[in-house]
Amino acid sequence: MTGANWRMTVYDLAAGAHCTVAPGGNAFIYAAASGAVVSGRNVEPGQGAFAKGGAAVSASGLTWIFEIAPGALPARRGEGLSPVLSRLTPFPDSHCMIRADRVEAPAGAQTPAHHHRGPGIRRLESGLLLAEVGDHLDRIEAGQAWFESGCETVVGLNISGGVNAFIRVMVLPMALAGGESSFVPATPDEAAKPRIVTLTLFGEQPI
Incomplete structure (x- = not known):
């Protein structure tokens, strides 16, 4: 593939x-x-x-x-x-899987600059999000979706005043099966920043 x-x-x-x-x-x-x-x-x-x-x-x-x-x-x-x-x-690899999870973040939480090890679609279930994806900046409202290729640098900021939650479905290498993180910080400085999120894994399915 x-x-x-x-x-x-x-x-x-x-x-x-x-x-x-x-x-x-x-x-x-x-x-x-x-x-x-x-x-x-x-x-x-x-x-x-x-x-x-x-x-x-x-x-x-x-x-x-x-x-x-x-x-x-x-x-x-x-x-x-x-x-x-x-x-x-x-697809990022010849042996891939789909992973689906829910990502929740408290008010004001900002992700470190990062990318993931595969492409995916996210859709905001509740809250309000400011999403920097590569050169693009979008204000995401509940019900809206966005795409990340896995190559561009991403920063997300919760601007809702409450908890944000979105559903995330990614295509990832099978080497990450079992819930292994796909998160890749952009720099060592970004890696040192906290990730204030709660992840709920729905599951994974080989493709």
């Missing part, structure tokens, strides 16, 4: 809607409101499940679908299925 482009997309699946994971793809399904059903398995609100290409997904309430599919496939649109953000990216 090294060198090939893959498409990373996060979709909204509306309440009462149904879809399937793209052929040849992998996905993490997050029940953002109410619940969801993935291949016959119930997913409780605030929880998620992994699924392979062709898996059936139905939403009782708003559901976020983080999908990794072959790059030749365009982002899909359908009844109740709406793309929020989609990017083409190469």
